Amino acid sequence: AQKITQTQPGMFVQEKEAVTLDCTYDTSDPSYGLFWYKQPSSGEMIFLIYQGSYDQQNATEGRYSLNFQKARKSANLVISASQLGDSAMYFCAMREGGGGSYIPTFGRGTSLIVHP
Amino acid sequence: DVKVTQSSRYLVKRTGEKVFLECVQDMDHENMFWYRQDPGLGLRLIYFSYDVKMKEKGDIPEGYSVSREKKERFSLILESASTNQTSMYLCASRRDRGVSGELFFGEGSRLTVL
Numbered sequence: 001a002q003k004i005t006q007t008q009p010g011m012f013v014q015e016k017e018a019v020t021l022d023c024t025y026d027t028s029d030p031s032y033g034l035f036w037y038k039q040p041s042s043g044e045m046i047f048l049i050y051q052g053s054y055d056q057q058n059a060t061e062g063r064y065s066l067n068f069q070k071a072r073k074s075a076n077l078v079i080s081a082s083q084l085g086d087s088a089m090y091f092c093a094m095r096e097g098g099g100g101s102y103i104p105t106f107g108r109g110t111s112l113i114v115h116p
Numbered sequence: 117d118v119k120v121t122q123s124s125r126y127l128v129k130r131t132g133e134k135v136f137l138e139c140v141q142d143m144d145h146e147n148m149f150w151y152r153q154d155p156g157l158g159l160r161l162i163y164f165s166y167d168v169k170m171k172e173k174g175d176i177p178e179g180y181s182v183s184r185e186k187k188e189r190f191s192l193i194l195e196s197a198s199t200n201q202t203s204m205y206l207c208a209s210r211r212d213r214g215v216s217g218e219l220f221f222g223e224g225s226r227l228t229v230l
Contacts, residue, residue, distance in 0.1 A: 006158075037219075037221075043125075043204070043206075043223050043224035043226075044222065044223045044224065045206065045208070047218035047220075050218060091158065104219065106158045106160075108157060
């Protein structure tokens, strides 16, 4: 069974609108963390945002926010005011356990295209 | 500026050749990773290393080996390349302190095996 599920292979959004990219996860460990990465066409993966399982508030980083719903085991990425440069692949990832040397598990990714 | 550098962006090799993919990081990170990325499959972990001379198998180690003789360098080796190893290979590193540390990735090496 997949530990990270991204159900949207592709998404389209109009420039300046908000978009939500879905991510659900599966873990029985009470301590875990969720990451989102962006991969432009150049290939390099870029870290966007992190949410820990014990964090009380949803994480935000500029135009990125993470809609963390623990009971539903979802960690959706919200991009506000989309820009053309947001067109990329987006990957959700999870680490399990509280140790320092964790191994992250990645979802299959969502391709986002921003239209002008 | 922190950096993970992969030696080759694009490689074309023939079946049966030995292939070396090199990765160097300048952040003094303890942990290093090699992933394989294929369309629709996301990132799959091949090998990782917690420290110098230490390595652990990931989810798909078959057909690959790794070497970490120095902290900053993590090499992926395809002993005898096959066409099903045509893929994008991503190297990443991470500091082994704290639980929220993100991965830093290189730009990827796109390998084609003919």
